[in-house]
Amino acid sequence: MDEKDVELLSIVEEQGRLSEDQLAKMIALPADEVTKRLRCLEKDNVILGYSALVDWSKTEKAEPVTAAIDVKVTPTRGRGFDEVAERIYRYHEVKALYLMSGTYDLSVVIEGESMSEIARFVSEKLSTLESVISTTTHFQLKRYKHDGFIFVDEDDQDPRMVVSP
């Protein structure tokens, strides 16, 4: 991993759709070299995937319901929080899972089709885990900004004059 890899990663982290030819020119490397580096970074799980940020509220499809759940757990001897974390993150509904400092231990971000689906997940799957002591569920009401992108429609007209000195 060298400086060029880091630069490549910083670019694709924000603009995952640039072509390898574009990336190559941007960081002044031959295109096949960029392809090779990307494949390496993917193989080593430095790049885990590529995705699009979708604003489902603008589509025909019903917007998914998202909740953040604060979970207090009892760590297990020898494996700490990892064991219970693994049992939680393997659920398909779990979109994100973090170990937190502060008044609770795990923050679980979960997505479902309805509030009741999420409620069911919490009561049937999450709370019943042996090491889970308590859960507090917070439903997301509105998404303003996610992963660095603003989800509220702003006037994105370029305010600049078309030609200026």
Next chain:
Amino acid sequence: MKTANTTHQPKLSQAVNSIEPSGIRRFFDLAASMDNIISLGVGEPDYSTPWNVREASIHSLERGLTAYTANAGLPELRKSISRYLLERFQLEYDAGNEVVVTVGASEGIDLALRSIVDPGDEVLVVEPCFVSYAPLVSLAGGTPVSVPTSIEADFMVEPDLLAEKVTDKTKAVMLSFPNNPTGAVMDNETMQRVAEVCIDHDLIVISDEIYAELSYDCDHQSVPILPGMHERTILISGFSKSFAMTGWRIGYVCAPPIYTEAMLKIHQYGMMCASTMAQYAALEALENGKDVMEEMIISYRQRRNYFVESLKESGLECHTPGGAFYAFPSIKKTGLTSAEFAEKLLIEERVAVVPGSVFGEGGEGHVRCSYAASMAQLEEATERIGRFVAKYLSGDVESR
């Protein structure tokens, strides 16, 4: 209500009659009348001012900080500028009497010229350059003398040519690197030789370093840092380009007290002080905006790399611009003048670039393309330019 029987004879000064409106204006009118244009004609960043800077200005308004400031600018802002120049460019300017906050770098250029030029004085203007230099020399009563640069010398000043242009009337030389419109930077050795010419002929140097931070391949070397240059240099800079603050109109001039005191006289009578809310914004930019600036610099550099390579692939000769956010490709082989090229490209392919000829001698045969645009726009624009150039090279023009 109109009063009868009065006849007013318009009476304009000879000085203002002697200058032309900027050549960009006519081109702007044409471009502005068209839809769906990809514009590479913009001389400013494609970022909004960082939010913390905007927020600081809003907060200054909420606190009611709306009074005049000292003529030279807020003391804390001048101190911050002084510290910043020392840390970033190793320049030593006393916040007390060597820094004046101006209404953009543009006012700084005007102040510098008006405080040193007498009627009959010649000022060497290294061209191509920002459109205001020569007219401002004329308005100050002086005579601008062009010192052209060329793609063959990577648009750097040629020290011998500079020396040739010096007469016993020459008082000053105007430099601007990284350069608008060429994107050129001066290498240290050539700059050293330019400095020697200035010292040999005891010239004042007005160095417009508004793009200093946007230097991509090497650290920017500021003119006054060279031996013998500090005492003779008026340094112009500001926040417009590096902090994406063009509309705030906030900049500064730095020079030895003999010059700042002269400039301050003009500034205090002509302007009083720079806008107070903009000064608070500038203070925040210097104190807490440098991380965002660094991110912008990295992005400009990546887009520079991409755009210049793509331009070359489209068939145009282009030197590698070391700074600013412009490429200045040669369009000579199309057989068109730069004005024709820009106009036809606009009409036929809906891409706006600026004819090099509006930037003075040495600009003809080139167009200025700003790469302060999104990657998608740059990709589309270079594709269109490539198609356009291919058409004119193949002579397949009449068949359309």
